[in-house]
Amino acid sequence: MTPSEAQEIEDAHYARYYARKPVTIVRGRGALLYDDKDKDYVDCTGAYGACIVGHAHPKVAQTISDQAKKLIACHGSTYNDTRAHFVSKLSAILPSELNRLFLTNSGAEAIECAIKVARKATGRRKIVAIKGAFHGKTHGALSATWDAKYRKDFEPLLPDFIHIPFNNGETAKETITNDTAAVLLEPIQGEGGIRVPSKEWVALLSDLIHDAGGLLVADEIQTGFGRTGKMFAGEHMGVRPDILCLGKGIASGLPIGVTAAPDETMSTLSVGEHTTTFGGNPVVCASGSATIDVLLEERLVDNAAKVGEYFKASLLRLMGKHRIMREVRGLGLMLAAETRFDVHEILANALNEGVLILDAGRNILRFLPPLCIQVNQVERVVATLDRVLEKEELARLPSSTTASHA
Ligand SMILES: Cc1ncc(COP(=O)(O)O)c(C=O)c1O
DSSP, X not given: OOHHHHHHHHHHXXXXXXXXXXXXXXXXXXXXXXXXXXXXXXXXXXXXXXXXXXXXXXXXXHHHHHHHHHOSOOOTTSOOHHHHHHHHHHHHHSOTTOOEEEEESSHHHHHHHHHHHHHHHHTOOEEEEETTOOOOSSHHHHHHOOOHHHHGGGOSOOSSEEEEOTTOHHHHHHHOOTTEEEEXXXXXXXXXXXXXXXXXXXXXXXXXXXXXXXXXXXXXXXXXXXXXXXXXXXXXXXXXXXXXXXXXXXXXXXXXXXXEEOHXXXXXXXXXXXXXXXXXXXXXXXXXXXXXXXXXXXXXXXXXHHHHHHHHHHHHHHHHHOTTEEEEEEETTEEEEEESSOSHHHHHHHHHTTEEOEESSTTEEEEOOOTTOOHHHHHHHHHHHHHHHHHHXXXXXXXXXXXXXX
């Protein structure tokens, strides 16, 4: 296939649901991706956070290959050794009280399961979510997602979802009442722009929902498995959820979602009430076990904390230099730089210079690199951004110099 053929074929046949970057990625290694002309890119997207241990990690790739030669399909209605192995490894890193879990194929499905469990376990309907939240695009998850651009053409969505303002205690007190089944919370909002709530507000939400007899559901689909420099972001806030939703990178990019809760909560759904054909697939589970091994053996959670701190400090230095940058925020390797203008050109120019970056809304650059990214690779990202921002600044703010805006 020639370099342009892949793009032509996808453009001709694949649904136009993604805003495409004009690049065809054909292989990866660690935090680097390579296109079909063998140009390398530092990957600050991590496949939207789904690559945590690095691209094509040899141990993960070998494990997937070994499992594929043994057994690929195995429905949840029979037991399976590989699934059992993964479930025990996963349970060992989850908070101990969340001792029963269900495996799905995506983050949105993990949320769907959590909504059903929360409603059935409490016998209540009302779910309180947060303005700015993103929980997925299936109908249940979409009901909890905030952004009108995802919702408006599909309404009515599920009833009894209420969104309260981020970091606002007063509205939380008025809204979380004795008929609330659950509060659904991202410990750090991801798609909403890497917004870190105050510890006090998170603690208040936890107290309010528990006093009301409902459940705290944490969506750690983007923050989970070391991304923020702790295994789960809730640890930064001292919060312990009643239901935890996970996904993204725990199978190194193979499709997965996890919903975990105490046995008595999960077991309110009975046999047949919530199943999915591919959930707990042995190849995905094998990949999940190998991913957990690599995460722990290579101390990638510590790397995310250490390199993340360096990355954030470097972005803050850039902010001191470029007036176009307004704010830097985030924890570990979940970082954002808010700019004064649309980031479209910045993303395109960075891509040309060999750095893949995500956005999170119109004017926010988002960084979710694999947790194995090294300091020298961050330096390459920052040097590239420095050049790209300078160019953008000259175009947008022609009278500016790159001197400090302090
Ligand atoms: C916090 C959060 N929840 C849920 C989802 C939905 O996950 P998926 O795209 O796997 O359905 C995402 C995806 O970005 C997410 O970031």
